[in-house]
Amino acid sequence: MNDRSTAGPSPHGPTAGLGLKAQHYEQALACPAAGLWFEVHPENYMVDGGPRLAWLEAVRRDKPLSLHGVGLSLAADQPPDPDHLGRLKALADRYEPFVMSEHLAWSARGDVYHPDLLPFPRTRRLLDQVCDNVSAAQDALGRRLLIENPSLYLDLRGHEMSEPEFLSAMVARTGCGLLLDINNVFVSASNLKQSAVAYLDALPADAIGEIHLAGHAPDDRWGEDLLIDTHGAPVSAAVWSLYERTMARIGPRPTLIERDENLPDFDVLMAERGIADAILRQIPEARRA
């Protein structure tokens, strides 16, 4: 597959992409939109063959791809699973993503795997643990990872540093980048009664390699006091506003519209992607270098 570019989504600067969903394979394959790229969870494609891989192969033939993993459990008290890393590397070698990312969370302890991305206290000990795991994963994959900021629902005790401080130290020590999920920032700031703007301004801008935008919803029981990162609604006006402000400040970055629940028609998602693309194109040429 050496004929395909593994550079960014467009020679004209960062563009917006969509999550690739099985319901939309045909439209994704046929869509001629300039700069369109797709993101998948690699765990859904760690199989030996079959129609799912055939679709990915076909879409990847002329569209850039991002791999966004959920299975490395980088904040766990144990190194990433070598078998999982091996399968992930094989997938990356085959499909040559322009970027690979993972979550700042844990989901495995011993042989027990949880179906959630779980939080942890941001202590110096956990920073050492996360950095060891990120470095081990990058070494095994032979690639730089972007690490995504989590959505937080309660303020754990025992933090020794803020999340931007933790992320900045992790970037400095491992050479990883950041996947900045602006909806996650908004949800966490709302739930923990903190400032989303202050959080965004404290991040190391140069490390941010991709943006996620998604929808959220108030919890059934707690209402607006507890926002849930559902990925089941359009991006909110507040998140669009934070996105526009962030792109103006740090310059354009590849931006993904994440939608996993209440999946609308492909054209509806393409229209939402068009909003992100228009914001990216508004950024002055001087900021696009």
Ligand SMILES: [Fe+2]
């Ligand atoms: Fe995300």
